[in-house]
Amino acid sequence: MNATVALILALAAGTYAFRLVGPALHGRVRLPQRVHDLAAAGAVVLLAALLATGALTENGTFAGWARPGGVLVAAALAWRRAPFVVVVLGAAVTTAVLRAVVPGAA
Amino acid sequence: MRSLQRTSPVFPAPRRDLVRDSSLVWLASGIVGVSFGAISVAGGLPVWVPVVMSLLVYAGSAQFSAVGVLLAGGGPLAAAATGLLLNTRTAAFGLAVADVIGRGWAARLLGAHLVTDETVAFTLAQSDPLRRRAAFWISGLGLFAVWNVGVLAGALAGGALGDTARYGLDAAFPAVLVALVLPALRTDARVRRCALLGAALALAVTPAVPAGVPVLLALAGLALYGRKEAPA
Numbered sequence: 054m055n056a057t058v059a060l061i062l063a064l065a066a067g068t069y070a071f072r073l074v075g076p077a078l079h080g081r082v083r084l085p086q087r088v089h090d091l092a093a094a095g096a097v098v099l100l101a102a103l104l105a106t107g108a109l110t111e112n113g114t115f116a117g118w119a120r121p122g123g124v125l126v127a128a129a130l131a132w133r134r135a136p137f138v139v140v141v142l143g144a145a146v147t148t149a150v151l152r153a154v155v156p157g158a159a
Numbered sequence: 160m161r162s163l164q165r166t167s168p169v170f171p172a173p174r175r176d177l178v179r180d181s182s183l184v185w186l187a188s189g190i191v192g193v194s195f196g197a198i199s200v201a202g203g204l205p206v207w208v209p210v211v212m213s214l215l216v217y218a219g220s221a222q223f224s225a226v227g228v229l230l231a232g233g234g235p236l237a238a239a240a241t242g243l244l245l246n247t248r249t250a251a252f253g254l255a256v257a258d259v260i261g262r263g264w265a266a267r268l269l270g271a272h273l274v275t276d277e278t279v280a281f282t283l284a285q286s287d288p289l290r291r292r293a294a295f296w297i298s299g300l301g302l303f304a305v306w307n308v309g310v311l312a313g314a315l316a317g318g319a320l321g322d323t324a325r326y327g328l329d330a331a332f333p334a335v336l337v338a339l340v341l342p343a344l345r346t347d348a349r350v351r352r353c354a355l356l357g358a359a360l361a362l363a364v365t366p367a368v369p370a371g372v373p374v375l376l377a378l379a380g381l382a383l384y385g386r387k388e389a390p391a
Contacts, residue, residue: 057208060235064225065215067239068246072274075253076260076267093283094350094384096255097343099248100280101354102361102377104336110365116329123330124337131341137180141187144334149327 117159123148174293177285181298184277187331188219188302189309195222196313202230206314213310217272217303221245224370245371251378252279259291273299277332280339349384356380 075092078084108124110116127144135143151158192213199209204226212222221242228238253274259282260270278298285291344351357380361373368376 056235057204057229060225060229060239061208061212061215063239064212064221064242064246067243068216068218068221068249069272071246071250072253072271073267074250075255075257075274076271078254079257079260079267080262091381091384092251092254094353095251095378095381096279096283097340097350098354098357098377098380099251099374100276100336100340101344101358102374102380103276104333104340105358106361106365106373107336108330108333109362111329113366113370119327120330120333123327124333127330127334127337128341131338137338138183140338141183141331141334144330144337145187145327147327148330149325152325152327 119148119151119155119158122151122158174290174297177290177294177297178301181281181294181301184281184298184335185301185305187328187335188277189305190326190328191219191332192306192309193313193316195219195226196310196315197317198223198313199226199230200314200317202226204229209310209314210307213307216242217306218242218246218249218275219306220276220370241370244369244375247371248374249274252276255279256282256295259288259295261292270295270299273303275299275302277335278302280336284339284342352383353380356383 104124108116108121111120123144123146126147127140130140130143195213196209200206209222209226212225216222216225224245225238225242228241229235233241253271256270256274256279260266273295278295281298282291282295285294340354344354357377360379361377364376365373
């Protein structure tokens, strides 16, 4: 078995094990209500952190202005309860236009 | 005569609006999948590596990082460690959607593999339990199919696609999260507090720590959750 196959299998097995924890425990172990509440809040906290780092950083450094510009437009649209499609396309179009029009927007 | 019409408790009738909203996430992810396949092959990996990895690992950010480490000469051990570190968050996501996935063993085993950032966000954004279950399976199965087809297409096409940053697609993923997370942040002050602290922590440490660590540190934001619901 070569090293790349071993890498893929190890990464796949480990990832699947992480994913299976919640579904496997469900209904077998009685978790306190507080753990349920914290798991639900934790998921939103993780998603918000992914959103912040995904919008602003790339490989550990600032991603440039074009991407956060697009995400900011998305946030404004979502705040005004625009449809999902409009929010996502608004971000992509804004970022693409900023990159094409503003020099150095990256 | 009794009606032959039945409803399945596991797979409720697909809701057209769930499919419509999911399909946009599928489109964006499919294009990211194409770029993953293309980048891997352009960097010198054989076609089967990104394709098999996508089927078995099925986690975009971990796959990009693992291949990035491999192509940078970091070795398979470092590549696996980076990918696993990024995917530890899926354990928390699995806990959060466990009741949505259900209790049958086939559903648990298959559903676990479908737990991704996008599908969890899409699921938790729905209000009632039936819609959540439909959202999980619609988003999860569709995303799995589109992601893997995209990776295969990208791996076969190689470098013919050009720079996908030109289309602003890198802004689509954070925008999806904005649309899905904003309602929860808007209505629940406790979650909002935790999320703001967590996101600030994650951003502050990003330049200093390996990929995957910032988002995990964000969970420290839960310290602000408090013991009880504050009186209204």
